[in-house]
Amino acid sequence: MEPTKQIIFDKSYLFANADELANYIKKEGIKAKCLHDCYYDSVRRKICFTVKTDIYKFELLNNLNRVLGFVQDSFTCSSPKNFCAVNDPKLVYQISNMFVYASFLSPIRVGHVQVPLLKNIYIDTTKDFPKNELRNISMKHLMYLPLNVSTINSIEVNIRDDGGALAPCSEYAKTCLTLHFKRFRKI
Numbered sequence: 001m002e003p004t005k006q007i008i009f010d011k012s013y014l015f016a017n018a019d020e021l022a023n024y025i026k027k028e029g030i031k032a033k034c035l036h037d038c039y040y041d042s043v044r045r046k047i048c049f050t051v052k053t054d055i056y057k058f059e060l061l062n063n064l065n066r067v068l069g070f071v072q073d074s075f076t077c078s079s080p081k082n083f084c085a086v087n088d089p090k091l092v093y094q095i096s097n098m099f100v101y102a103s104f105l106s107p108i109r110v111g112h113v114q115v116p117l118l119k120n121i122y123i124d125t126t127k128d129f130p131k132n133e134l135r136n137i138s139m140k141h142l143m144y145l146p147l148n149v150s151t152i153n154s155i156e157v158n159i160r161d162d163g164g165a166l167a168p169c170s171e172y173a174k175t176c177l178t179l180h181f182k183r184f185r186k187i
Contacts, residue, residue: 018089022047025068034058036081045088051081066090097122098167100177103156106146118145118157144182155179 015021018040029035029049038049047068051058057076065073069085100118107114121137157177159167 015091018042018045018047018091021067021089021091025049025064032058040089041084044084046085047089048082048084051075051077051083053081055081097162099160099162101158101160102179103154104147104149104152106148108145116148119143142180144180144184146184 015024022038022040025047026035026038026049029038034052034055036050036052038047040046041048047070055077057074059074060068060070061073063073065071067090069087069089070083071086075083098121100121101116102118103116105116105118107116110117119139159175161167
């Protein structure tokens, strides 16, 4: 029996539409020698793919199955070798939380590590956002966090996804972060 073939999803890619996602999967599937075709069925709004005839089993890794709209991540192939997703593709699935880190903050405990976390931002992935839609996230309650320096010469801010990688941004994306500083009075 042939070993299981795998398609590994690189979360750093962003897709403007389902056709781009399907073309990416087709290219990766052909490279992994397991897919014959992958396409977006615009009538049913589902991603579909055809597995090569000599493949017995293959897997979609890194939550690729959920991005494509499939429930299962492992496929055992018998006749026919055509699969269509049960759900619509989730082009924004890969990031459900963004973590904003700032170099001037005193580290706080998050899980088992100490990090200079400014804010955890939840992203509602149950909605399908139109292409190029501006998302404005305003904080309702200001948080004043302790600094690790008395003088700020430069500020480095990192935005990372739930996997710890730098959050991917479209070439058209703009990010604006407003920081408020308040002198702390010791009593």
